[in-house]
Amino acid sequence: MKNKTKVQEYFTAFVMLLPYIISFFMFFAYPLAKAFIISFQEFSFLGDTPPKFVGLLNYKEALTSKMFLDSIVNTFYYSILVVPTQLIIALILAVIVNDKVKFKDFFRTTYYLPTVTSPVAVSIIFLFLYKTDGLVNQILSHIGITPRNWFNEPSFVMPAIVSVAVWGSVGFYMVTFLSGLSTIPDQLYEAAEVEGAGESTKLIKITIPLLKPMIFFNTVVSFISTLQMFDLSYIIGGSDGGPMGKAMTMVVMIYRTAFKEFNMGVASAMAFIVFGIIFILTLIQRKFFGEEMSY
């Protein structure tokens, strides 16, 4: 009797979970497995010719493609610029709005606002700001810097995109830091004050060490999202990767290979290479930050 209810319970649970399970398999597991298979095939959406198994040829082609290798370098350059800048600014903002400043709710909302704005809209706004005769250049010309086309110069396009990205997503990381800050017990600060610690000592000796789990989380999330960057680069640089291909990211390259060059197999292989890169990096970061995260 007892057993029967257990089975029934499992059954109910299964039925309740069914919508999720179905969508998980339909939109995640199946496409993932299929893409993995395609990465070993010469595959096309066009026509009825059955896909041909080509072994590791797609991977070889991806890894010997100069454009793809360049796109990996570009993406890392982007990540290395974005992640620290973004996290440091986010942390500073979080500490500020966590304090007892006036209108702190207003500031919190304002800083978070760009995060909920579509990256496409953000990119288009910045395209206008960074134009040769745009606002940024007009301001800079007042302090004697000659106007330049930020998005059209090989050495400036990535830093310019970085500024867009940081502006657009710093709010998200600020909020996670804020939630981390609220878990730090006040007694620690009080004790530190009794010992005569100043603001900066408190920040370095208490806040940052205790925020370690949040820092780890934010670093990983930020790294992963920057390595997968597509929208900004696609809008600003187009599928050709902007000036001299300097704005080409790995995901734009995948898109380009799949839908411009009609090469699904190589594109899938590239996607799994990107997956591998992100996976390994996350493991390294885990090692670096240590396993235990509690205090």
Next chain:
Amino acid sequence: MKRLLAGLLILVFIISLSIGIAVSQKSAYATSKITLRLGAWASSPAEKKIVQNQIAAFKKLYPNVDIKLVEIVGDYNQKMQLLMASKTEPDIFYMDSMPAWQYIAKGVLEPLDYWMKKYNVKTIGYESSLLQPFIYKGKVYGLPKDYNTLVLFYNKEMFKQAGLTRPPRTWQELKDYAKKLTTGKVVGLTMNLELARIQPFAYQNGGKVFDSSKPVFTDPKALEGFKFALDLFKEGICKTPKDLGAGWVGDAFADKKAAMTIEGGWMIPFLNERKIPKDSYGIAELPAGPAGKSTMAFTVAYVMSKNSKHKPEAFKLIRFLTGEGGQKFVVEAGLALPSLKSAGVNFAKTYPERKALVDGAKYAQVYFYGLDGTKVVDVFNKAFEDYVIGKKYDLKKNIEERVKQIMK
């Protein structure tokens, strides 16, 4: 709870039943009236209007055929691949010259030769260069619906101020004019830094970029031609619209940031929209080089899906759209040039000031580089960028390197 479930089940049953009835009714209809789907990318309202008028005219001739216009928003080739993967592509649809062979080689398009013979359509009626991208291994896969050529637009007022009375006719004149017209914030010439604008210079110099089915990368004559054009950028008398802070050359020209531009006929409706008076600018053929005239033609054809269930009707629709009946609307609208030679004559009569566009068709090279088109364009575009922005002046070496990297 149980009752609710039972109720739900009954509801689902009723819904599926009614759908079933609706579907079976619909298929009963289909025997008397067929529906063709026409795939087109989302374009300007003016272009959509042409297609809608053509469809209306076709329906008058063939009342038993219903036509649904499927507008494809976003990246056309991406969406088309997905539609084909799910076998839901339209019966006939737009096909740009560039990716045409990629589709044809995969065998997703219906060869039209059989139908052309049956319904008496001859390729000779069309502007000959336009057909090339749609002929693969001797078979015709698409009939061009319209086209456009590159011409030189020039600002008459700026010309007057600089004491120039007519558009430049030679390379030397183009260079001198551009130099003369570059003053302060105005640049003499603006154009995109890409193969689709620079290529005519190669042909004007007697060079080649594409030879019947293969790209030609380092023809010395072509390189010389490229260099002439690229040096205009280098000298600062020609700039890209981006460098002028404009969205595209149309904006740069309309905002008087440049005195001349090399662009296609699609500029005209745009300039009308921007309320630029018609007599304030002129349209001329591209200046001739040492070896004569050349320009580029951009064309789009109608192609038929291999999976179409109504091939005879679909072909009749293609025949109408690319024939006298449909081309009439292309001429009237003046957006693009009619692909039919006979209609082209009418176009030149209707719009005498746009004669340069039609004249160009005689010696134009169509924007098309075979199966690896995207990669070929990439090689040249990157090498051009390297030259102008990256200051890598050994064009030949650079192109060779790029070919090694990209073409493989």
